[in-house]
Amino acid sequence: MADLGMHGRDADLEPALARVLQVGTYLSISAVVVGTVLLLGGGISPLAASPALQLDRLLPDIIGGRPAGFLWLGILAICVTPALRVVGALVGFWRRGERRMVGVAVAILVVVAAGVVTGLLAG
Amino acid sequence: MEIGLLMLAGGVAAGAFGSILGLGGGVLIVPLLTLGFGLPLREAVGVSLVCVIVTSSASAGVYLERRQANLRLGMTLELFTAAGAIVGGAIAFLIDERVLAGLFAVLLAYVAATMAGGLRGRAVAQPAADVETPPSPAEPSVEPPEGDEGAYRADRMPLAAAGSVGAGVASALLGIGGGLIKVPLMHLVLGVPLRIATATSNLMIGITASASAIVYLVRGGIDAYVAGPTAVGVFVGATLGSRFGHRVGQRALRLLFVIVLLYTAIEMAGRAVRGG
Numbered sequence: 001m002a003d004l005g006m007h008g009r010d011a012d013l014e015p016a017l018a019r020v021l022q023v024g025t026y027l028s029i030s031a032v033v034v035g036t037v038l039l040l041g042g043g044i045s046p047l048a049a050s051p052a053l054q055l056d057r058l059l060p061d062i063i064g065g066r067p068a069g070f071l072w073l074g075i076l077a078i079c080v081t082p083a084l085r086v087v088g089a090l091v092g093f094w095r096r097g098e099r100r101m102v103g104v105a106v107a108i109l110v111v112v113a114a115g116v117v118t119g120l121l122a123g
Numbered sequence: 124m125e126i127g128l129l130m131l132a133g134g135v136a137a138g139a140f141g142s143i144l145g146l147g148g149g150v151l152i153v154p155l156l157t158l159g160f161g162l163p164l165r166e167a168v169g170v171s172l173v174c175v176i177v178t179s180s181a182s183a184g185v186y187l188e189r190r191q192a193n194l195r196l197g198m199t200l201e202l203f204t205a206a207g208a209i210v211g212g213a214i215a216f217l218i219d220e221r222v223l224a225g226l227f228a229v230l231l232a233y234v235a236a237t238m239a240g241g242l243r244g245r246a247v248a249q250p251a252a253d254v255e256t257p258p259s260p261a262e263p264s265v266e267p268p269e270g271d272e273g274a275y276r277a278d279r280m281p282l283a284a285a286g287s288v289g290a291g292v293a294s295a296l297l298g299i300g301g302g303l304i305k306v307p308l309m310h311l312v313l314g315v316p317l318r319i320a321t322a323t324s325n326l327m328i329g330i331t332a333s334a335s336a337i338v339y340l341v342r343g344g345i346d347a348y349v350a351g352p353t354a355v356g357v358f359v360g361a362t363l364g365s366r367f368g369h370r371v372g373q374r375a376l377r378l379l380f381v382i383v384l385l386y387t388a389i390e391m392a393g394r395a396v397r398g399g
Binding site: 009010011013014015017018019020021022024025028029032033035036039040043044045046047048050051052053067068071072074075076078079080081082083085086089101104105107108111112114115116118119120122 | 124126127128130131160161173176177179180181183184185187188190192194195198199201202205206208209212213216329330332333334335336337338339340341342343345346347348349350351352354355358
């Protein structure tokens with residue numbers, strides 16, 4: 001825990017991680033915008049029952065110009081963006097040989113993956 | 124179409140006011156969707172988490188670029204908030220919605236009380252202020268002060284870790300970022316300067332809300348049709364709020380919001396008592 005305050009040591013890593021977050025946010029919100037335009041333009045009420053997330057339907061729905069495809073793609077990208085930032089940090093710390101921070105990054109990703117597994121098991 | 128536009132407009136309002144007042148989106152989005160559009164509370168929480176990730180990722184990117192966030196501290200604590208979020212996500216599907224409504228009423232009352240305290244000019248630590256708001260592009264960059272690096276109370280990490288688990292549970296249960304807990308925790312327990320604590324909390328919110336949202340997503344707790352217009356609205360509103368918020372009179376707006384939050388807290392408490 002000794003180097004938690006070493007704020008300046010990550011100056012080379014932080015801009016790259018910032019870009020991951022910014023690009024991820026803009027790409028994902030763009031997909032959601034397209035989905036929302038298709039939804040509202042198609043006269044579908046947001047309070048209507050929306051199709052559940054089915055990964056195998058994602059591509060056909062996008063190709064077919066259906067709002068659910070773009071909305072689910074955007075929502076998935078939104079949820080994954082913070083984890084991509086952790087992956088970026090993992091790579092950065094790995095290159096520097098900072099084992100402790102690599103371990104922290106791996107542990108975060110394991111916890112997030114555990115959320116998927118427990119959700120699947122419980123759902 | 125009208126409902127979709129209303130939802131979009133509601134998202135813009137929640138994002139803008141949340142940004143101007145420094146409130147996390149969830150505190151405003153969940154009541155908007157439940158009381159305004161009649162959504163079940165759990166579904167509103169799922170949508171709110173998606174919106175919270177959007178605003179957090181956008182603002183955390185700026186904070187990282189300006190080197191205001193402490194990456195190492197954030198990553199260490201987000202391990203615990205993510206674990207808490209998984210636990211909270213599991214609990215959220217087990218407990219009665221009336222209990223959730225009661226918890227949310229308590230949260231709203233707490234935020235209202237904190238804001239009212241700020242209006243009276245008391246020296247209250249401002250957990251509700253500047254906690255999850257996107258930074259203004261016009262805001263000057265704040266470099267960590269020289270010699271600041273060793274100043275954090277790393278010896279109190281176990282307490283901070285335990286508090287972070289609590290923040291994660293609260294995030295998953297109530298659809299909030301959890302900055303209300305994380306900022307005071309870092310500032311008061313670890314001695315992290317408030318500005319760095321705020322930026323670091325923003326960084327952590329992404330993973331916290333993401334871990335929660337993934338549980339909701341996998342269990343079918345997120346409605347894509349509701350999440351779309353709301354998330355777009357919140358993103359636009361938060362962007363506008365961070366750019367133009369400094370032009371708005373804070374005092375009158377805060378007073379208005381204390382009233383709105385108290386009213387919403389009473390409505391939520393009513394749901395908790397009556398159900399439905």
